[in-house]
Amino acid sequence: MPLSIQLRNWTLTAEHWDAPTNINDASAIAAKHNTTHALPSLTSWTAIPGLENASGVGRYATSFHWPPPGGADGARIRFSHVLHAVAVRVNGHRLPPLDCSAPDADVGPHLVAGVNEVVVVVPATMWNYLRSIFSRLVHLTRYLDYIVLPAQYRSQIHAGKPLTLDLLSTILTYHICAFPYENLDLHYASADPPNIPIDIESIFRKSTGAYGRGGYCMENSIFFNYVLRTLGFDAYLVGARARPRVNGIPTGDFTGWMHVVNIVTLPSESGSADSTTPAKYMCDVGFGGDMPTVPVPLVTPSPVLHNSIGTQEIRLERGRIPGMRAPESSGQAFWIYQYRNAGDQPWHAAFCFTETEFLERDLEVLNWYTSRDPRCFQTFTLLVVKFLMRGGEEGGKGEVYGKLMLVNDEVKENLGERGDCREGS
Structure with a gap:
């Protein structure tokens, strides 16, 4: 039975972009960030806190010793799941494109005795960030x-x-x-x-x-x-x-x-x-x-x-x-x-x-405090204030001209020149 080795202790360098502050400004430039994450196993960055909605490129890197005790005639690398695309290098050698439905490749010719490095580069689509x-x-x-x-x-x-x-x-x-x-x-x-x-x-x-x-x-x-x-x-x-x-x-x-x-x-x-x-x-x-x-x-x-x-x-x-x-x-x-x-x-x-x-x-x-503490006036005073606007018809700019207020059982109207008050039940 072939020996299976699970690669562990990955370092993810995530290069991702955030939208500019004013997303309506076409001339604004997106902000790029690089963050580094230590992972015990190969983990999708959509499952990493802080990267769930990130868009960009992730570079996963790890190393392992070869050959294993008892020797080996060759080696293949296999990934359990690839969502969009993946590029893999072993000791600097880029592997042929992988089939996302069955990501598997021969790495035997690129291995050396001692420490070997694996780098996996994956993209995250723009929808990741747009979703946020x-x-x-x-x-x-x-x-x-x-x-x-x-x-x-x-x-x-x-x-x-x-x-x-x-x-x-x-x-x-x-x-x-x-x-x-x-x-x-x-x-x-x-x-x-x-x-x-x-x-x-x-x-x-x-x-x-x-x-x-x-x-x-x-x-x-x-x-x-x-x-x-x-x-x-x-x-x-x-x-x-x-x-x-x-x-x-x-x-x-x-x-x-x-x-x-x-x-x-x-x-x-x-x-x-x-x-x-x-x-x-x-x-x-x-x-x-x-x-x-x-x-x-x-x-x-x-x-x-x-x-x-x-x-x-x-x-x-x-x-x-x-x-x-x-x-x-x-x-x-x-x-x-x-x-x-x-x-x-x-x-x-x-x-x-x-x-x-x-x-x-x-x-x-x-x-x-403001909603629950009995010492706060909000908890024992009923308040409604509605500001009134005039203008704004046919595309014009409206302006505040008055307000209606309800304070417990008292209704007040203030239109600037006068103020009416009446009590109700």
């Missing part, structure tokens, strides 16, 4: 249809044109008007305590379904971040501390981390015309009625911006907050979001944040 982003492309199309983004902006996206502040502002406007801020699931869910999933598939199904749903800050901000990154924006999430409200006014000290906003970086030519450095903006789609309806630049001194509805103004201030013990020399400070309802009224500091990115595990902790 296909759902994002489908989601993006569905999203743009759902928010009814004007045709000129959709053309800008599909043509791969530079990502501008105007595009960012427009998407933010259409997003907050399409997806209300609401925490209904915290109060009407069948589960007790409620489970608020923050994975993108769950958020996407809920938000773009037939019922016109939205979500509270975790859901809406994670959703918006996913959209921005799919479009190619440089965006990441940061945690924020909010102040509790008394009679609707932010009052007292800042809480712990309980809110999330996006920080978006635009190239200098896309931001301020007189800037030579990339421009950073805070984008918030999940703070309710007093949230900014425009991207707010992270600059000092801060510009005072009109906040779309009535005479409300907003700004970001850089500074320290009560309770900080680190000395001022440490440089630690927060961006503090403030609003006032008219130019002659006082500023109200609503929430603050740093520029430190919050990762998935951080967001899970925040989501648990």
